[in-house]
Every structure is written in C-alpha cells, then in structure tokens.
Amino acid sequence: MKWFAASLIAALLLLQYRIWFSGAGVGEVFRLRSAVAAQEADNQQLSERNRQLAAEVRDLKQGYAALEERARTDLGMIGRNETFFQVASGSVAAATPAPEGGAGPAPPASPIAPAEADGAATHTAAR
Numbered sequence: 001m002k003w004f005a006a007s008l009i010a011a012l013l014l015l016q017y018r019i020w021f022s023g024a025g026v027g028e029v030f031r032l033r034s035a036v037a038a039q040e041a042d043n044q045q046l047s048e049r050n051r052q053l054a055a056e057v058r059d060l061k062q063g064y065a066a067l068e069e070r071a072r073t074d075l076g077m078i079g080r081n082e083t084f085f086q087v088a089s090g091s092v093a094a095a096t097p098a099p100e101g102g103a104g105p106a107p108p109a110s111p112i113a114p115a116e117a118d119g120a121a122t123h124t125a126a127r
Contacts, residue, residue, distance in 0.1 A: 059066035
C-alpha cells in the first residue's frame, strides 16, 4: 500500500510539473489569452474602418454630394456656374517692382492672381 501511495504522489507531482512548467502548460495559456486580446483589439479597429468604408460606399451610391466632393478634390472638377480662381501663395506685393523716380509706394497688388502659378491654392465660387 505504501508503494501504491508513493507512486500516486509521484504521478501527481509529475502531472503538476507538466501543468506549471512545461511549454504547453499554464504559461502557454496566458500567452494565448494575451494574443487573443490583441487580435480582438485589431479586429475592432478593422471593423470600425469597414463601417466607415461601407458608409462612404453607400453615400457614393445614393447621393451626388459625396460624388461631387470626390470629383472636386481628386479630379479638380469645376461646376457650370462657377468661376475658377487660383490664389498665389506668398506675398504678391513683394513681387511687384517699385515705381521709378521715387513717386511713393507702389499700390498694393490684388491678392487674387490669375490661374498661372503652379502649386498655388485654388478656389471656386458660384456666380
């Protein structure tokens, strides 16, 4: 009977060792739980992004406002009754030459320049 009890205690100790200290024991369970939590956080972010993209697709399919906004920003669309202005960046007054003969300061230049400069800000206005 002593040998039987001793062998049961030894088996119990070996099984406890496997549970607590082996690679597939409690440490692996904790590692997998943290990996699942990280994956769920990633899934939540991706799910939110999918909802936003679905809303954008729905807007593009149903209304012309979103489609027109896309055409304006991506393709530079100008409406029929709109005038295109291109505003030059920087100081336009500094680029104007001073009058000859010291007749006083030059009149200020108009802040709205024709659409000639590359990389300048653009604006459209309805008539």
